[in-house]
Amino acid sequence: MVKIGYRTLKTAVGTPVAISLAQWAGLSNFISAGILTILCIQPSRKSSFLSAWQRFIACTAAVVFSCIIFELLGYHSLSIFLLLLLFIPAMVRLKATPGIASSSVVMLNLYGSGNITLPLIGEQFVLITIGLGVGLMLNVYMPSLDNKLKKLQMQLEMNFSRMLYEYSLYIRDQNDKWQGEEIAATEDILTEAKQLVIRDKNNHLLRNEHTYYNYFKMRERQFELLKQMLPLVTHLPKTDYIALEIADFFERLSKAVHPGNTAITFLEQLKALKRDFHAEDLPETREAFETRAHLFQLLHEIEEYLIIKNKFKKSDVTPWKKRKIKKEK
Incomplete structure (x- = not known):
């Protein structure tokens, strides 16, 4: 029809x-x-x-x-x-x-x-x-695009969650069953979302800020970082103690992909991870050195990923929860 x-x-x-x-x-x-x-x-x-x-x-x-x-x-x-x-x-x-x-x-x-x-x-x-x-x-009458944009937002977050989870599996035991279909799907979603957002912006002549415009721009920047992480994850020479800690971190992060902002929680956890990383003995073999170099770059990329989200909107984590996180660490 x-x-x-x-x-x-x-x-x-x-x-x-x-x-x-x-x-x-x-x-x-x-x-x-x-x-x-x-x-x-x-x-x-x-x-x-x-x-x-x-x-x-x-x-x-x-x-x-x-x-x-x-x-x-x-x-x-x-x-x-x-x-x-x-x-x-x-x-x-x-x-x-x-x-x-x-x-x-x-x-x-x-x-x-x-x-x-x-x-x-x-x-x-x-x-x-x-x-x-x-x-x-x-x-004068233009149909609302909110439902379409909301649907694209949910699909995008599901893809982000899947990518982060698959990264954790690969770091932990080099599980290579994932075909990476969410990457191509995410690119299509972002392209469609940008077109809809431009139309929606042009339908609201007096609105200066557009939530979905800012949201998808933020996710686009994060997606570029997720793509940069992929070769770092898939080219890890070996898995060590720190790599397993990072894998657990990625898995926790995969369960917390949503429109809100709890990035401060994960930034605090990332600080603790980096302290553990620097406290480890220096690598003695070339393979161990390459692993550490990949992991260090991976930590930098995921930190940028979280900082982008933290700048997007006000944190949803209350000061009480922030103090609790610090005490636990």
């Missing part, structure tokens, strides 16, 4: 409404109102208002250009050639290129009349008002 989108529905509703209003007003070129409405329907409120303004500027300029050129050179195809030759660069200069198609409707109406009069010019502005006005009114 073919799904009908909101933009299609708005176009289907708005076009006959605009034509009916133009007919009711007694306008001769009433079909043009429907064409203008079709061209004005946009995917977001911001693009709708911008499009309507650009089209109004272009249509007004089209009336001026048409009056001058048609009245001076006559009503024939050469006049249209010269008109478009001058008009299109002018619209580019005025940054109103999206309005060229709409203004062409007005030009052809005036050309088809064979004689431009003040009442005819007035009629064109009524057509413009009806066509663009109906389109703007329909675009």
Whole structure:
């Protein structure tokens, strides 16, 4: 079954409404109102208002250009050639290129009349008002994207959790059964989420902050770090005591991936891990040295991962819990 989108529905509703209003007003070129409405329907409120303004500027300029050129050179195809030759660069200069198609409707109406009069010019502005006005009114309503963004957020967090858990398994016993499908899936989720967030931002003209925009930007930065961790995890020469501690840390972290911020808890645990790391005797073999180097870099990457989350929003961990963590350590 073919799904009908909101933009299609708005176009289907708005076009006959605009034509009916133009007919009711007694306008001769009433079909043009429907064409203008079709061209004005946009995917977001911001693009709708911008499009309507650009089209109004272009249509007004089209009336001026048409009056001058048609009245001076006559009503024939050469006049249209010269008109478009001058008009299109002018619209580019005025940054109103999206309005060229709409203004062409007005030009052809005036050309088809064979004689431009003040009442005819007035009629064109009524057509413009009806066509663009109906389109703007329909675009005031935009469906909420919160449910879609929430779903993508949940899918993303499940993938993050799975990646961290698989890292812990590999560090602990070099379990290589995982195929890494969550990595490709996460890239797709982030791409889709960014597109939806931009649309949602453009639907809220007076909102400066956008929670989901900041959230997915934060997760995108964390995802880059998770990808950087993968070769460090998979190229560990051997497993030692510190590696097992880090594996346990990754497993605990995999169970705490959520929209809230408890990063401070894990940063405290990470400090303790780093103290244990530095307290260990120096490696005596090349293999042990390479293991320590990989683990040290891994600790640095996971610390950056946690710091990014901690900066994203206010911590959900109360001061009492912070003191409790310190005492336990």
